Amino acid sequence: MKLRKLAQFLAWSGSALFSLVLSALLLGLIAYLWLNQQLSHYGISQWQLSLAELSSRQLVIKKLSLTINSATGPTTDNNNNQNEQSVFLQDILSLELPAFLPDQISVNELRINGSRVSDVFIHDSVQASLDLTRQQQNFNLQITTPHPTDTHLQVNRESQNWQVTFTRGGIRLNGQLNAGNGNIQATLDYPLNTEQLAVYLPIDTDALSFKQLHCSAEISGKLVAKAPLTKPWQAVESFSGVLTVDNSLQIKHQSRFNQTGLHSQLLLQPFNWQRHSKLAELLRTLYPQLVIQQGQVEADLTLDYAWTSGDWHIDDARVKLTQADWVYDTWSATQHDATAHFSATTTHLSVQHLQQKLGSLQQGFVIGPLQANMALELPLAEQDNWQLDLQQHTIEAFGGTIEVPNQTYRFNRDFDLPLVFERLSLGELLRQYPSDNVAINGKVSGTLPLAWRNNQLTLKNGYLNALAPGGHVAVDSSALTSMAGENPSLRTLAAVLENFTYRTLSSEINYDDNGKLNLQLQLNGFNPDVEQGRPVEFNLTLQEDLPALIKGLQLTNSVNEIVRERIQENLNR
Structure with missing residues (x-):
């Protein structure tokens, strides 16, 4: 009788143990398949982990290694009706951990490798730490790279609110995002080195008394959660803000991205030129013959930039110059007021209307005051084909006046x-x-x-x-x-x-x-x-x-x- 009961107990316990092991294996398999699918969806092609602690309430991963190359996942492009692989922004913003995972998850040592890493951090591999809370859907990620880049990235999530801090050298970005309404706020501090400017502008850095310009930006906008990360310009519905250069020159903008490029409306706030010694030095290295001694400048324009071709064009542009004194070569002018309405492309500048007044203009003899209204057509690569249409003018000189014909002047004729x-x-x-x-x-x-x-x-x-x-x-x-x-x-x-x-x-x-x-x-x-x-x-x-x-x-x-x-x-x- 006892042997029979013992046999029945062993059979029952073995069956229960087998069921428990089988359930654990199935649960582990489901977790593995879910994790593998999620990681693959975000472009993680390889992963390895080493557990330190596992319970129903807490999961501690001692080491986790991820290799990120390209994102995968089925989507449909409505523009060309072709299937492509992409990860949507909403996939990240609305990511929630499944209920079968513990409430607290920590990764003590997270190593991230792959081509996508070097795109952002320069290094092919970075180390990080990660903490997650399943019920509150909180998230904290910290990434740091070693010298020489000294890059640090911290991402925090509390429910619908995301906060990002990114630093590299003197560059610092702080951003806040509400995933519920898509509102985003960000500030950027960026020390622009003169060596970086010299890549794009023909300046002599050795002739400058400074080595960098301090730039900062304040940005607010709205994100589109359905945008694929492979097309980041689709993630921004619109954004606006203020760019500050040299702690005083300010440019306001209203911008939006589309599939072909960037569209911005820019407003240069009025500024006094004599207060910007660094900008004056830059101008001297770019155009040694031109020296602006004083004056106030303001401008507004609409800029469109194409991603693929790099072409740009400016429309509805206005520049206003007030009380400027300047020297060009051996010409000098005082009390120069001018307002110009123009458009421009990479190859052509068209000034539809230029109205200006000068207190005096001097090259040997001094004449003035002068007033003139004109239009200009300037092919940038063909200076011989420049054209000036003089519409109206008055010139005072030597106690009398000078008149020239109001007509079109083509300098190649x-x-x-x-x-x-x-x-x-x-x-x-x-x-x-x-x-x-x-x-x-x-x-x-x-x-x-x-x-x-x-x-x-x-x-x-x-x-x-x-x-x-x-x-x-x-x-x-x-x-x-x-x-x-x-x-x-x-x-x-x-x-x-x-x-x-x-x-x-x-x-x-x-x-x-x-x-x-x-x-x-x-x-x-x-x-x-x-x-x-x-x-x-x-x-x-x-x-x-x-x-x-x-x-x-x-x-x-x-x-x-x-x-x-x-x-x-x-x-x-």
Whole structure:
């Protein structure tokens, strides 16, 4: 009887033990199959683990090794009706641990390998730690890489709220995401090294007094949970924020991604140029001939960028310049106000409307104020095909005005450019062409018919005539008197020029392609102190090397030290 009961007990316990082992094996197999399917779905092709503790409440994994290459999983692309393999963002954001797993899961040493790792962390392998809570669906992942990148990534999840912190060197990203409504907030600090800029811009880093620009960004937006991770641009419905450069220059933007590229509306906040010494240094290395000494700049535009081709285009762009002083080569300008509306591509700049006003413009002689409205068509690779459409202008100079035709100028073609002078002051002209021995007053008008031929300006048969009632000339003729000796004609000429009143003044002006200016001058008038005011007619011929004259005037008249230094450097070569 006892033996029978013992046999029955052993049979029952063996059956129960077998059922328990079989159930455990089945449960383990189900967990293995589930885990293998999930890991494969996220591109994890290989995995190994070493358990430290396992109970109904806690699972501690001593070591876990994962190899991540490419993501798999069936989806359908509605655009081309072709099946492709992809992981959706919602798969990660809504990931929940199954009920058969313990409530607490920890991975003490997590090693992640594969090509996807090097895309983000540079290293082919990184170490991490991981803690999960099944019931609250909490999640904490920390990844750190060794020197030289010193990268750290921390991801926390509490129910629907995700928080990401990423640091590498001086780069720091903080982001928060609500998986329920898709709202995202992020801040980025990024020290931009000048060596990195030199990859894209022709700058001389050795000439800069600084080695980096501090950049930061604040971003807010909305994520689309159904976007596949293989197409990250589909994950963002729209986003906006502020980019700050050098702690002061700010650019606001409203942006969105699509399948072909990026679409952004950008707004450059008004900023004073003289407060940005680093940007001024960058400009000097890019365009050594251009120096902006002061001024305020603001801009807004719409930018589209194509992912595959790298092409971009700018539309509805506006740039406003206020109270700017600048130097370009040996030209200098003051109080420059300008507003430009333009569009641009990688090959063409089109300025639909440019309205500008300058207090003064100087290259030897100073003219101004100036106002002009124009349009420009500028093929970036074909400067000979640039085109300017002058629509309206006013130019004040030497106490009078200068007019040029309002017309279209194509610089790869010959054209005529008649300059019409009205009521120019000879006294103001002589003030800018200083002479200690001559004083003159009166006003002149006339026309200089300039011609653009073979990429050079020439002038033939220009003229300037005095306006009634004429004017007055006073010449210190002591040098001429000493030269005259006993010559009566020269002594009379010297005496007449000391106090000469002219009734008419006429001139003919020619300028050839060698830079020679020829001036034929005729004056009719009298000196009331000589021979009882007998009428006198003067005929003078003057020749000047105009480029040399302008350089001399720039050295003499320039109020801009940069221009003076550049002219002196050219003369010393």
